[in-house]
Amino acid sequence: MENLILNIAHILTSWLVSLGIPALWADLILLILQWTCIVMIITLNVLVLIWLERKVSGFMQLRLGPNRLGPFGCFQTIADTLKLLTKEDIIPAKADKLIFMTAPMFFIIVAVLLYAVIPMGKDMTVVDLNVGLFYFISVGSLSTICILMAGWGSNNKWSLLGAMRSVAQMVSYEIPLAFSLLGIVMIAGSLNLSDIVAAQHKLWFIIMQPVAFVTYFIAATAELNRGPFDMPEAEQELTAGAYTEYTGMRWALFFLAEYTNLVAVSALASTLFLGGWLGPWLPSWIWIIIKTYLVMLVFMWLKWTFPRIRMDHLMSFSWKILIPVSLVNIIITGGGILFFKGMGW
Amino acid sequence: MIKTDLYTINIGPQHPSTHGGLHVEAVMDGEIVRDAIVHLGYVHRSVEKIAEARTYTQFIPYASRLDYLATHLPTLGYVQAVEKLMGVEVVERAQYIRVIMAELSRIASHLVFVGSLAIDLGATTGLIYCFRDRERILDMFEMTSGQRLLASYMRVGGVSADLPEEFFPAVQSFIKDMPGMIDEYNGLITGNEILQARCKGIGVLNPDVALAYGVTGPNLRASGIAYDVRKADPYGIYERFDFEIPVGEHGDCMDRLVVRIKEIEQSGNIIRQALEQMPEGEVRGKVSKVLKGEKGKEVYHRIESSKGELGFYLIGNGTENPYRVHVRAPSFVNLMVLPLISRGGKLQDIIANIATLDPVLGESDR
Numbered sequence: 107m108e109n110l111i112l113n114i115a116h117i118l119t120s121w122l123v124s125l126g127i128p129a130l131w132a133d134l135i136l137l138i139l140q141w142t143c144i145v146m147i148i149t150l151n152v153l154v155l156i157w158l159e160r161k162v163s164g165f166m167q168l169r170l171g172p173n174r175l176g177p178f179g180c181f182q183t184i185a186d187t188l189k190l191l192t193k194e195d196i197i198p199a200k201a202d203k204l205i206f207m208t209a210p211m212f213f214i215i216v217a218v219l220l221y222a223v224i225p226m227g228k229d230m231t232v233v234d235l236n237v238g239l240f241y242f243i244s245v246g247s248l249s250t251i252c253i254l255m256a257g258w259g260s261n262n263k264w265s266l267l268g269a270m271r272s273v274a275q276m277v278s279y280e281i282p283l284a285f286s287l288l289g290i291v292m293i294a295g296s297l298n299l300s301d302i303v304a305a306q307h308k309l310w311f312i313i314m315q316p317v318a319f320v321t322y323f324i325a326a327t328a329e330l331n332r333g334p335f336d337m338p339e340a341e342q343e344l345t346a347g348a349y350t351e352y353t354g355m356r357w358a359l360f361f362l363a364e365y366t367n368l369v370a371v372s373a374l375a376s377t378l379f380l381g382g383w384l385g386p387w388l389p390s391w392i393w394i395i396i397k398t399y400l401v402m403l404v405f406m407w408l409k410w411t412f413p414r415i416r417m418d419h420l421m422s423f424s425w426k427i428l429i430p431v432s433l434v435n436i437i438i439t440g441g442g443i444l445f446f447k448g449m450g451w
Numbered sequence: 452m453i454k455t456d457l458y459t460i461n462i463g464p465q466h467p468s469t470h471g472g473l474h475v476e477a478v479m480d481g482e483i484v485r486d487a488i489v490h491l492g493y494v495h496r497s498v499e500k501i502a503e504a505r506t507y508t509q510f511i512p513y514a515s516r517l518d519y520l521a522t523h524l525p526t527l528g529y530v531q532a533v534e535k536l537m538g539v540e541v542v543e544r545a546q547y548i549r550v551i552m553a554e555l556s557r558i559a560s561h562l563v564f565v566g567s568l569a570i571d572l573g574a575t576t577g578l579i580y581c582f583r584d585r586e587r588i589l590d591m592f593e594m595t596s597g598q599r600l601l602a603s604y605m606r607v608g609g610v611s612a613d614l615p616e617e618f619f620p621a622v623q624s625f626i627k628d629m630p631g632m633i634d635e636y637n638g639l640i641t642g643n644e645i646l647q648a649r650c651k652g653i654g655v656l657n658p659d660v661a662l663a664y665g666v667t668g669p670n671l672r673a674s675g676i677a678y679d680v681r682k683a684d685p686y687g688i689y690e691r692f693d694f695e696i697p698v699g700e701h702g703d704c705m706d707r708l709v710v711r712i713k714e715i716e717q718s719g720n721i722i723r724q725a726l727e728q729m730p731e732g733e734v735r736g737k738v739s740k741v742l743k744g745e746k747g748k749e750v751y752h753r754i755e756s757s758k759g760e761l762g763f764y765l766i767g768n769g770t771e772n773p774y775r776v777h778v779r780a781p782s783f784v785n786l787m788v789l790p791l792i793s794r795g796g797k798l799q800d801i802i803a804n805i806a807t808l809d810p811v812l813g814e815s816d817r
Contacts (some may be wrong), residue, residue, distance in 0.1 A: 163576075166576055167575070167576050167579035167580075168579055168580070168583055169579065263458065263460050264460070267460070267482075267798070271482075333573060334573065334645055336573070343468065343799050343802050345466060345467060410575060410576050411574070411576060411639075412573070412574060412643065412645055413569065413572035413573045413574035413577075413643060413645045413649065414572060414573030414574075414645070414799075415645050415648070415649070416649050416797060416799050416800075417482055417797060417798075417799060418482070418797060419645075419648055419649075
């Protein structure tokens, strides 16, 4: 079980080589296959996630959630997807058409790119970059541009306001996000995500870096545009913010990308703080799925409990509380490392 | 030097948080509100004109469509105005039933307020908790009148039917569960840090301004003025009950929320007393089938609705139809302070202000 997926990959490669294809080409084909798998898993996983989010919110709100289509309503999201696929694609007459139409595509591309570096199990990283964490943070911040494109291209005041908020929010929360991860990098001594996981085989980083975990979690919620930080969307104020003018599948792409981001950020949280694929008995790739889903459930719990924070409070919270706290955390971590090294541990 | 321009943004009439067809034209400087202009009339149904073509009894269902969140309160105000015009006596048991129904309506309306404030600020779950409890009140309305939302239960001279047997255990268990419910709201909604940050010091309505604009109801009491028509000018049998008028200190959104939650408790008190004191007997006095208002006779009757002072001004015509009906709608008057309390705040504060002023557009547009 442990090496099930790896073995499949090996069998495929050797089969391709045996067909007389050069090894480089075989690797390339395998890479394409891996990406196809990731995109398919993401899409199917989002179907499950939307169903789960509805069920969780239903459970929290004393209602049943979807329960008509299939057992426990599990086909509801499929029906919704079909509906979205068949809806009319409306492009506002005064919209900047090129930007308006490409924004959702870029958004989903950026979201999928994040998966390149996440270790999905032991030795199961698509691209085992030695600056994986750095890559994740830099690619993750690109999604701001896509929201700005959507807001600007829609030629709608609500959309633009949502986009402006999103930029301000992401710029402010990018910093505590990166800072909160710095402590881990200092302890692990590497930006490579597989190395960071390996560094946790004795003790998970959530115990060594609890403050960093909290700051990361808050900053990640803001990065994800999820409640209570769902400023760009802000249904009750901005109708739907940057997504107001989008219909049908284009809107669904945004939705898909947001959930894709949610999975990526939760997977990163479990990789960095919860020991990643480390765990007894079960295969490594099952452990990361379990941990990622647990983190996502906490995200859902937060979203369905809290009201939306006000924009200026959001900014001052980042600059006045999160950044100082994460800076102090870095200093303490540095001091701790020196101390323990001095003790000869 | 960067030059910035003001821009307008139209909140409504089609918007998730305007509680109906309200249109607020906000003049914005970035996220800061420079002015907010209220445009009304999207739900105008010319209710007052309709009244002139209907008999006095026929207008009762229309009255309940004024404030559809507190169905018994506008109908109560209307039938009491008609009784004043005709000089009709109301039987004792009906008076108590009216008080119970009116206070239940007030609770239902305030529950919608608390829930919709929560959802307007983005806390979806708060709404569901309030609606769960409001549902029990609507079930009681269904028991008594067969209607959940727009129960035309009040009649000139009494109410349409006696309370059924199953009503009493329902209302008693509701009153018994109320402290627990309020604890839940305080934990989930009022006690939430983010909600407090978004409500405290936001949309401050000074008492003198509130008085100058004619603001009434919980909005006025949140500003610290203990004015309640039930005490100031008791109608029906309200002077028989012992209850308090909760008042706020700062007149901000938080006070408007807290005052309403306290009012829910007080309404529960009134219902408990009314249930204890309620006598047996008829629920509808001997009233002539054809009601004719004396020609030229004018009456004005006001009650404390869940939104504020709700007044009905009737002029008789000597026929079965009134010559003129005017409704003094508290929502309409209360909405007029929205620009005043929104200026200088943030865009998100307008939403909190609309939600805490608690307008019902059916009533303000009529």
